[in-house]
Amino acid sequence: MSPDDELAPLPTAELHLHIEGTLEPELAVALAARNRVRLRFDGPEELRRAYRFSDLQSFLDLYYELMAVLQRPEDFTDLAEAYLRTAAAQGVRHAEVFVDPQAHLARGVPLEVVFEGLGEAFATAEERHGVSVALIPCFLRERDPAEAEELLPRLLRYRPLVIGIGLVSAETGRPPELFERVFARAADEGLHRVAHAGEEGPAEYVTAALDHLGIERVDHGIRSMEDPSVVARLRAEQVPLTVCPLSNVALRGVDRLADHPLKAMLDAGLAATVNSDDPAYFGGYLHDNVAAVTRALGLTLDERRRLAENSWRASFLPAAERDRHL
Ligand code: HPA
Numbered sequence: 001m002s003p004d005d006e007l008a009p010l011p012t013a014e015l016h017l018h019i020e021g022t023l024e025p026e027l028a029v030a031l032a033a034r035n036r037v038r039l040r041f042d043g044p045e046e047l048r049r050a051y052r053f054s055d056l057q058s059f060l061d062l063y064y065e066l067m068a069v070l071q072r073p074e075d076f077t078d079l080a081e082a083y084l085r086t087a088a089a090q091g092v093r094h095a096e097v098f099v100d101p102q103a104h105l106a107r108g109v110p111l112e113v114v115f116e117g118l119g120e121a122f123a124t125a126e127e128r129h130g131v132s133v134a135l136i137p138c139f140l141r142e143r144d145p146a147e148a149e150e151l152l153p154r155l156l157r158y159r160p161l162v163i164g165i166g167l168v169s170a171e172t173g174r175p176p177e178l179f180e181r182v183f184a185r186a187a188d189e190g191l192h193r194v195a196h197a198g199e200e201g202p203a204e205y206v207t208a209a210l211d212h213l214g215i216e217r218v219d220h221g222i223r224s225m226e227d228p229s230v231v232a233r234l235r236a237e238q239v240p241l242t243v244c245p246l247s248n249v250a251l252r253g254v255d256r257l258a259d260h261p262l263k264a265m266l267d268a269g270l271a272a273t274v275n276s277d278d279p280a281y282f283g284g285y286l287h288d289n290v291a292a293v294t295r296a297l298g299l300t301l302d303e304r305r306r307l308a309e310n311s312w313r314a315s316f317l318p319a320a321e322r323d324r325h326l
Pocket residue numbers: 018021056063168169170196199247277278
């Protein structure tokens with residue numbers, strides 16, 4: 001087996017992927033032209049040069065700005081379609097995809113446009129790309145929790161495509177407990193619950209998200225490694241963590257891939273998975289992330305198999321379907 005074969009993609013579930021973060025510069029420019037939206041960038045090359053960040057907020061500013069090109073259902077369909085094509089080539093066989101409804105509502109794009117547009121691509125994804133898809137709308141933590149509570153019933157209409165809720169955006173100063181009520185309601189409705197925690201925020205936000213929001217997976221969670229008691233709990237309860245290595249380097253949470261805690265997480269017995277977060281912005285899709293950490297951290301084929309297996313165990317697929325992949 002050549003080193004390249006060893007690095008061939010393994011069938012994997014992608015569990016941490018923001019659909020708006022798959023907006024490649026070329027598509028952003030094409031959609032801007034189609035919708036007559038003026039961008040402050042002169043073409044895809046200039047835009048690509050702007051995909052450089054100093055922290056999470058500097059990324060979020062551009063990420064929200066570029067959403068302006070997404071106006072009509074077909075824009076969301078084209079965005080999802082482009083992601084599915086690339087993801088399939090990178091070994092993704094199932095994706096639980098995040099979307100930010102409040103970011104679209106705030107700029108006057110109705111929920112129907114977002115969900116019908118995405119739903120169009122997702123309905124045939126299995127048949128055309130061999131990828132099954134579910135959606136997890138995420139609440140923006142900088143906005144009023146009351147707005148999330150009002151939005152929840154409207155999201156329920158998009159079941160069974162919608163399978164859960166998440167919590168995203170800048171963590172600092174916005175502890176998970178603010179969103180306790182909407183997460184409790186979502187649990188009563190039988191929805192799954194996840195939250196970004198311990199990305200830039202401290203390890204105690206991971207504990208708070210588990211205790212107050214009842215989350216079933218931690219998105220990112222890398223700063224858990226700073227607190228041995230949190231690590232011990234994540235290990236004992238086998239709470240899955242959706243780790244996104246290229247994102248952590250791009251947003252300067254980790255200096256270099258060689259310093260990334262992923263291997264330490266595996267060594268500590270945590271249920272870590274590798275995912276792509278916002279691949280158009282951070283330099284790579286799922287297998288690009290796996291290949292990069294494999295090289296930087298010297299992961300073995302067994303460790304890569306463990307990451308793929310963890311992704312299936314951590315997915316929200318019905319048990320019979322999930323077990324087909326194990
Ligand atoms: N972190 C927090 N919120 C986000 C991200 C992220 O990496 N991407 C899109 N929303």
